[in-house]
Amino acid sequence: MKSKPLLLLIALILLSAQAHAHLGESLEAVKARLGAPFIPMGEPDVQIFEQWQYAISQQYSFNPNGFTIDGYFINNICVAINYLVLGQKEWTNDQLQNLLLKNSEGKAWTETTPPATAAQKEEDAIYHRYIRTWKRSDGATAIRDGHQVNFASPTYLQAVAAAKAQAKAASQKVPNL
16 A cells, blocks of 8 residues: 555656756657647747847747746757746755756756855845856856746857847948938
8 A cells, every 4th residue: 555655656756857848859859748838839039139130949838737838949959948937936956956957968067156245145035036057068058047947058049149140240231322
C-alpha cells in the first residue's frame, strides 16, 4: 500500500518537471509536451527600434501546470523563452537551477548578478522584484525578475541585434526628395 502513494508522487514530479519548453527544441517537441498553444499559428514577436517595426520571431504561448510559458521560435526552433509562475511570489532556487539545467543545451551557466546595494535590496523586497542574471558559455542569457525567468539564445540575441542595426541604418538614410 505504501508504494502506491510513492508511485503517484514520482509520477507527479516527472510530469511537473517536464512542463517546460527548452531552448533549442523544435516547435513540434514543445507542442508534444505542453499541448496546443493559445494561438495555434502563433503570433509575430514584433519589436520597435528607431520607430521601425521588426518581426524577430514567432511567439507561442502555453499554460501548463500553473505556469505561463511564451516560446519564441525562429525556423521552428525555440530561441527564447519567458516563464511566468502563477500564484507564487518567488521562484525557489531548485526551480531556477532546474530551468537553467533544462536550458543549458550542454553548456555551462555562470551567474552574473552584480551585488545589490542596501537600497536596491529594500526596493526589490517592496516590489517583490528579485533580479538575478546568468550567462551561458555561448552567450545565451537568463534573467530572473520577480515572477518571470527569461532565456534568450545567441540566435535570438543576434536577430534582435540585426534588427536594431537595420533600424539604425534606415533611420540615418537621407530621403531622396
